[in-house]
Amino acid sequence: MRTRHAAVATGVALVLAVTACSSDPADPTTDADTTGGELVIWVDPNRAGVLAQFQDQIEADLGVSLVIEEHPPDDLQSTFVTASQQGAGPDVTVGAHDWIGNLVRNGTVDPVQLSDPALAEFPEVAIEAVTFEGQTYGVPYALENLALIRNTELAPDAPATIEELVETGQQLQDSGDASEIMCLQVGDQGDTYHIYPLFTSGGGYLFGTTADGTWDPSDLGVDSDASKAAFEQIRELGEAGVGALKRSISGDNAIPTFTDGDCAFLVSGPWAVNDVKEAGIEYDITPVPPFEAGDTAEPFVGAQTFFVASRGENKAVAQEFVANYLTSTELAVALYEAEPRPPALTSALEQVQSADPDLAKFIEAAEYGSPMPSIPEMAAIWGPFGTAQAAIIGGADVDEALDAAAQAIAEQID
Amino acid sequence: MARESLAGPVTPAPPGGGRRRRRGGGDLSRVEAPVTATGLAAKALLLGVVAALAIWAAFPLIEARSWIGLSILAVTTVGIFYLYLSRRHIPAKYLLPGTLFLIAFQLFPVLYTASTAFTNFGDGHRGSQDEAIVSIQTASVRQVPGSAEYALSIATTGDPASGQLSFLVRDPATGEVFAGDQDGLSPLPADQVSVGLDGRITEAPGYTVLNAGQASARSHEITNLAVPTDQGAILASGLSRAYEGRAQRAYEAACDCVVDTDTGQRWYADQERGSFVSEDGDRLVPGWRVNVGFDNFTRVLTDPRVSGPFLETLVWNFAFAFGSVAFSFALGVFFALALQHERLRGRALYRVLLVLPYAMPAFAMLLVWRDMFNTDFGLINRLFGWSVDWMGGEWTARGSLLLVNTWLGYPYMFLITTGALQSIPKELTEAARIDGAGPWHAFRRVTLPLLMVALTPLLIASFAFNFNNFNAVYLVSGGGPFPPDSPLAGATDLLITYTYRLAFGGAGAQYGFAAAISVYIFLIVAVVSAIAFRRTRAQEEVWR
Numbered sequence A: 001m002r003t004r005h006a007a008v009a010t011g012v013a014l015v016l017a018v019t020a021c022s023s024d025p026a027d028p029t030t031d032a033d034t035t036g037g038e039l040v041i042w043v044d045p046n047r048a049g050v051l052a053q054f055q056d057q058i059e060a061d062l063g064v065s066l067v068i069e070e071h072p073p074d075d076l077q078s079t080f081v082t083a084s085q086q087g088a089g090p091d092v093t094v095g096a097h098d099w100i101g102n103l104v105r106n107g108t109v110d111p112v113q114l115s116d117p118a119l120a121e122f123p124e125v126a127i128e129a130v131t132f133e134g135q136t137y138g139v140p141y142a143l144e145n146l147a148l149i150r151n152t153e154l155a156p157d158a159p160a161t162i163e164e165l166v167e168t169g170q171q172l173q174d175s176g177d178a179s180e181i182m183c184l185q186v187g188d189q190g191d192t193y194h195i196y197p198l199f200t201s202g203g204g205y206l207f208g209t210t211a212d213g214t215w216d217p218s219d220l221g222v223d224s225d226a227s228k229a230a231f232e233q234i235r236e237l238g239e240a241g242v243g244a245l246k247r248s249i250s251g252d253n254a255i256p257t258f259t260d261g262d263c264a265f266l267v268s269g270p271w272a273v274n275d276v277k278e279a280g281i282e283y284d285i286t287p288v289p290p291f292e293a294g295d296t297a298e299p300f301v302g303a304q305t306f307f308v309a310s311r312g313e314n315k316a317v318a319q320e321f322v323a324n325y326l327t328s329t330e331l332a333v334a335l336y337e338a339e340p341r342p343p344a345l346t347s348a349l350e351q352v353q354s355a356d357p358d359l360a361k362f363i364e365a366a367e368y369g370s371p372m373p374s375i376p377e378m379a380a381i382w383g384p385f386g387t388a389q390a391a392i393i394g395g396a397d398v399d400e401a402l403d404a405a406a407q408a409i410a411e412q413i414d
Numbered sequence B: 001m002a003r004e005s006l007a008g009p010v011t012p013a014p015p016g017g018g019r020r021r022r023r024g025g026g027d028l029s030r031v032e033a034p035v036t037a038t039g040l041a042a043k044a045l046l047l048g049v050v051a052a053l054a055i056w057a058a059f060p061l062i063e064a065r066s067w068i069g070l071s072i073l074a075v076t077t078v079g080i081f082y083l084y085l086s087r088r089h090i091p092a093k094y095l096l097p098g099t100l101f102l103i104a105f106q107l108f109p110v111l112y113t114a115s116t117a118f119t120n121f122g123d124g125h126r127g128s129q130d131e132a133i134v135s136i137q138t139a140s141v142r143q144v145p146g147s148a149e150y151a152l153s154i155a156t157t158g159d160p161a162s163g164q165l166s167f168l169v170r171d172p173a174t175g176e177v178f179a180g181d182q183d184g185l186s187p188l189p190a191d192q193v194s195v196g197l198d199g200r201i202t203e204a205p206g207y208t209v210l211n212a213g214q215a216s217a218r219s220h221e222i223t224n225l226a227v228p229t230d231q232g233a234i235l236a237s238g239l240s241r242a243y244e245g246r247a248q249r250a251y252e253a254a255c256d257c258v259v260d261t262d263t264g265q266r267w268y269a270d271q272e273r274g275s276f277v278s279e280d281g282d283r284l285v286p287g288w289r290v291n292v293g294f295d296n297f298t299r300v301l302t303d304p305r306v307s308g309p310f311l312e313t314l315v316w317n318f319a320f321a322f323g324s325v326a327f328s329f330a331l332g333v334f335f336a337l338a339l340q341h342e343r344l345r346g347r348a349l350y351r352v353l354l355v356l357p358y359a360m361p362a363f364a365m366l367l368v369w370r371d372m373f374n375t376d377f378g379l380i381n382r383l384f385g386w387s388v389d390w391m392g393g394e395w396t397a398r399g400s401l402l403l404v405n406t407w408l409g410y411p412y413m414f415l416i417t418t419g420a421l422q423s424i425p426k427e428l429t430e431a432a433r434i435d436g437a438g439p440w441h442a443f444r445r446v447t448l449p450l451l452m453v454a455l456t457p458l459l460i461a462s463f464a465f466n467f468n469n470f471n472a473v474y475l476v477s478g479g480g481p482f483p484p485d486s487p488l489a490g491a492t493d494l495l496i497t498y499t500y501r502l503a504f505g506g507a508g509a510q511y512g513f514a515a516a517i518s519v520y521i522f523l524i525v526a527v528v529s530a531i532a533f534r535r536t537r538a539q540e541e542v543w544r
Helices: A002-018 A045-053 A055-062 A076-085 A097-105 A116-120 A124-130 A162-175 A192-201 A225-237 A254-259 A270-278 A315-325 A329-338 A346-353 A357-366 A378-393 A398-413 B017-023 B037-063 B067-085 B090-116 B129-139 B212-217 B219-224 B295-302 B304-340 B347-354 B362-372 B379-384 B394-422 B426-434 B439-467 B470-476 B495-504 B511-543
Strands: A038-043 A065-070 A092-096 A139-145 A147-151 A207-209 A215-220 A265-268 A283-286 A300-309 B141-143 B149-157 B164-170 B177-181 B184-187 B201-203 B233-237 B241-247 B249-252 B257-260 B266-270 B275-278
Touching: A038 A045, A038 A076, A038 A315, A045 A055, A045 A065, A045 A329, A055 A065, A055 A315, A055 B212, A076 A092, A076 A097, A092 A097, A092 A315, A097 A124, A097 A300, A097 A378, A124 A139, A124 A300, A139 A329, A139 A357, A147 A270, A147 A357, A162 A265, A192 A225, A192 A265, A192 A378, A215 A398, A225 A378, A225 A398, A254 A265, A254 A270, A265 A270, A270 A357, A283 A357, A300 A315, A315 B212, A315 B219, A315 B233, A329 A346, A346 A357, A378 A398, B037 B067, B067 B090, B090 B511, B129 B141, B129 B249, B149 B201, B149 B233, B164 B201, B164 B233, B212 B219, B295 B304, B295 B511, B304 B347, B304 B394, B304 B439, B304 B495, B347 B394, B362 B379, B362 B394, B362 B470, B394 B439, B394 B470, B426 B439, B439 B511, B470 B495, B495 B511
Parallel strands: A038 A065, A038 A092
Antiparallel strands: A092 A300, A139 A300, A147 A265, A147 A283, A207 A215, B141 B241, B149 B164, B149 B241, B164 B177, B177 B184, B233 B241, B249 B257, B257 B266, B266 B275
8 A cells, every 4th residue: 555655646746746746746756675786587488698798797787786577479469468466576577568558557657758860760650650649668679570581492483462472372272282372370269460461462451541641440451341342352252253362271270381482482481491491491572562453461570579568567667677778789689589570679679680581571571561450449440350250261251250250349448 | 078077076975874873973083192202202393383383374464454354263273283282182173174274275265256156356346436536547547748758866864764755856958957846846056966877866956865775765755746736736647757647537435426627527436337327327447346136147047148148058068067977987887898898809909099088188189170171271170081061060060079078088087987897896797697697787787887876976076077177078079069149158158158158258257257157167066966976876776
């Protein structure tokens, strides 16, 4: 109880002081137990190792002892929210930028004020990704997006359109060189993330945008005519059509099927590249092609982000670490080396991409993309949209499936 | 599947337990146990552990000023000491540890779940109103447009650890230097100030510039220090930069509302919904946790988009639990009887082979089965040359699940049946044979009824377990296939997987609502089990 009142007192004091309504703000709280401070960071195991390499330097520079706690990436968000709520959370955590809506809705992260020179260090799409309701929440350090990974032995030329891709795939199928036209994971419950480039190329959209460019959850595009037209084209590619998209290809077998040489085209992200290399496949990476008569195929762009926890014990140090320390090229390069995702920091990207041409190709594909919506309403999309997608690829009626999905989503949003 | 039920809720009284009570509870308390040195040492050690645990638990309770919790702790500890130091109350000595664990690990979670069901606890409504106010205000602090960004040094007047904190700031564009504290900003004499390579002030007259460690130690104060200016206030962004910012939203206690200082828009606290809501219905995030009474419970029954799938799911849930138990039991009994046959050779080997599924981790096996059901790449379709869309069809998915669950469950049934068969005297079946009964008739009339007396409680436990068999459904079918017209509840969803999706998926966590459904599940399982146990007892009376 005491801590809660103290928090309110300081919160109110902050606002009073900040709005200059009062010349006599309450005493700043002095908690004796912060001496010898600790900076607790929650990360997934890959990044934990990298941060550990910099531990001594970070400790010396920031004057704290650094505690790096590993958490499995799948549960990190919910663990973080629950722990923060109980006051047992970290000072800094790492996660995907699309967590922001939910984290803000639960009051668990603070905005990070980046200086103009710092902002200029990042590509626009990365800053756009971490911006929510006009504030930047956290610092992006790596970008990830889908692209088309192609087995160049099977398909020497990059297809300019989906139709071309399907044609090549069918030829390979007929000649027995490949069993599948393409590997794009769908699964029994659909996969919104992976279908999104085709969905946008067909003209579909999930949420509209307001005049100032932010997502508008009241304009739900799932059952719009444009989205239905997009899904008519996707249905043609599905099991009732040419069979390029199949529910039997899921997140579990899409990459292995490609590395086994059973399909010439894989739609996946930077995380697939290691497997492809290990399988010894000759490959090339190009943007996901659009439909012949379609718009650009936009993949979702995700930004892995460092967040400052609003209930952290050591917020000033956390802010310093995230806003002024993470923007170092050296750290960004090391993080890249632990897991080859394109660094968000432009200077770091420039440094590593000469040795790793794949990165530049993913970044090129990202230029066609748009940041994944980070509004909390996005959480309502995944389930129903995926279900509709799986049903349509399985041959269901487009109107019926999308109308039902839109209704289910709208009911969850209100 | 059923394996957990061994350790699980099987402990309720054995059939007819009510009548065997005379065995316990006698005059044990008058028996004087001999005192031994090891006994004393063990007692001292255990009581020491209790004392240590109590002290360890007391600190956070004192810190949180939870006096009720503290008194419960004190009473419990004193009670334990009294009980084990006295030489009386011997039965209580045996009962107490179990009772305490029962309260801590069974009763408390159930009560906690039940109490959560009466709140709107979930994403967006986690903390208190006070916490929500702090979050709303902090999130609305923005840099004043066109204002300077400063290089910041943290300094104190006097002792680094306790002196009054000040911000020494330098405008990199103009080179102007200032000192700021809670009373405001004042210019520093530029010629007496030293500036480091990074543009930050390293020395200023009258101030002690803190190093990183000293500054970090006062992190809380740095976060909370706002140096008032005309436009707003100078705030630290970390330890090396400061900016001029202003909170756009402020809480006013007088109207219990949040006011936008730019537009004057107001959001009033709505204690029924736990949010600040404006007149045009706009809600601020985060909200807070409030009591919603029976709303969550009535929503399950009255909201058509919940009650529809709820009832449908309930029917399948019964079918799944009943089917899993019935099929695996039938198969288990069949194998057990087959392996009873004395002329069968290599029985030991067969038994080992039969319990193999039971010995494998269910988690991994479920995933393997899921892959085997894949339409194009799955073993089953490839083996038979079929192209069945196992997980895509309502009934094929349900059938597959039952098949998998039967496969996982029959070894358990096989084991317990084998065990129970040993205890049925052969004379009974032989007598039946002599009376002219065929093998089937003898089994049906003699063996099976006797088996059921021993096994029914285990079957009920197995039913209760399968009623909430989350893993089997979640890992194999994920609840799907989902009909396009209700994408929230799938054909193979159990209530528990449906609840899980509500609580942790979809549009964010809804713990309150999920807890209400859990309470319903609890009631259903409790009622079914109670009826089943009653009937078992009646059955036993008949066969007696």
